[in-house]
Amino acid sequence: MAEEVSFQADYRKARVRPSPNFGERRDGISPDTVILHYTGMATAKGAEDWLCDTRSQVSSHYLVYEDGATVQMVPEKARAWHAGKSYWQGETDLNSRSVGIEIVNPGHDFGYTDFPDAQIDAVIDLCRDIMARWSIPVERVLAHSDIAPSRKIDPGEKFPWRRLGEAGVAFFVEPSTCEGGEVLSPGDEGEAVAQFQRDLACVGYGISVTGTYDAETGIVTKAFQRRFRPAKVDGMADAATMETLRWVIQKLR
Structure with missing residues (x-):
């Protein structure tokens, strides 16, 4: 020590x-x-x-x-x-x-x-x-x-x-407030889930791209929501969460 x-x-x-x-x-x-x-x-x-x-x-x-x-x-x-x-x-x-x-x-x-x-x-x-x-x-x-x-x-x-x-000391994106549209949730599978996982990884989060909305995906989604879309932290990839994620990636690029 x-x-x-x-x-x-x-x-x-x-x-x-x-x-x-x-x-x-x-x-x-x-x-x-x-x-x-x-x-x-x-x-x-x-x-x-x-x-x-x-x-x-x-x-x-x-x-x-x-x-x-x-x-x-x-x-x-x-x-x-x-x-x-x-x-x-x-x-x-x-x-x-x-x-x-x-x-x-x-x-x-x-x-x-x-x-x-x-x-x-x-x-x-x-x-x-x-x-x-x-x-x-x-x-x-x-x-x-x-x-x-x-x-x-x-x-x-x-x-x-x-x-x-x-104040210029953190990365901030105005969160989306859109409603409706596709929602990804635990148990879902397919390319939409895989793309969502790839997008989270693109930001920087540690997540495996499995194509299955597993427990890890829900946990990382909550982390993203706490940081970028705090109005509703539930681990579900609703339209507002996915749109905010796209905006974050666009601004980072």
């Missing part, structure tokens, strides 16, 4: 509280991704203490409180332990190539709440600072649920991606 070391904050507005839970980035990789989480714990203090506890084996580079106060726990040049088993656009070990930001929120298990304006303002400012330092593009600002959809649902459907998109 790495020893706790003192360091100066990379982000000048942050208070430093070093966590012992970190290591070296694999193969000298520099950060090219920002991953956003919520803490999902009953209290903010409990979350900060846990991220700095050797027993937890977890950490993050930053923690942002509801009032916007920001704590840095791991230097950006180091590998924090926040992403876990992960995948995005063919890459694994997202810990080695990302900066992790934990955002204080009780999460779905403890009374999921809206994110206060002051907190989101601070997240935007922090993201802008990190992205400028490491030349990270907006499409590489991701949700924890994007890179680990079978395990994680944070920062969840209430997270205001629109605000981050308008």
Whole structure:
């Protein structure tokens, strides 16, 4: 286990509280991704203490409180332990190539709440600072649920991606509101399902193209909905979900 070391904050507005839970980035990789989480714990203090506890084996580079106060726990040049088993656009070990930001929120298990304006303002400012330092593009600002959809649902459907998109620190597409049309759901098979799976993979999600709307497809669909079409997170590929997915691909290209 790495020893706790003192360091100066990379982000000048942050208070430093070093966590012992970190290591070296694999193969000298520099950060090219920002991953956003919520803490999902009953209290903010409990979350900060846990991220700095050797027993937890977890950490993050930053923690942002509801009032916007920001704590840095791991230097950006180091590998924090926040992403876990992960995948995005063919890459694994997202810990080695990302900066992790934990955002204080009780999460779905403890009374999921809206994110206060002051907190989101601070997240935007922090993201802008990190992205400028490491030349990270907006499409590489991701949700924890994007890179680990079978395990994680944070920062969840209430997270205001629109605000981050308008501020130029996240990739945002206006979600479709269309109704009717074809719906793909569990058990469906065929080329339409395979194309939907290919489209999710094109965005970056880890999904097998089987042509069968299996459990994995439903899970990844929920992750996509939380991130891009949060009005209804049900794992069904309705017309609005599929149209939003097409728009995301078009904008990425």
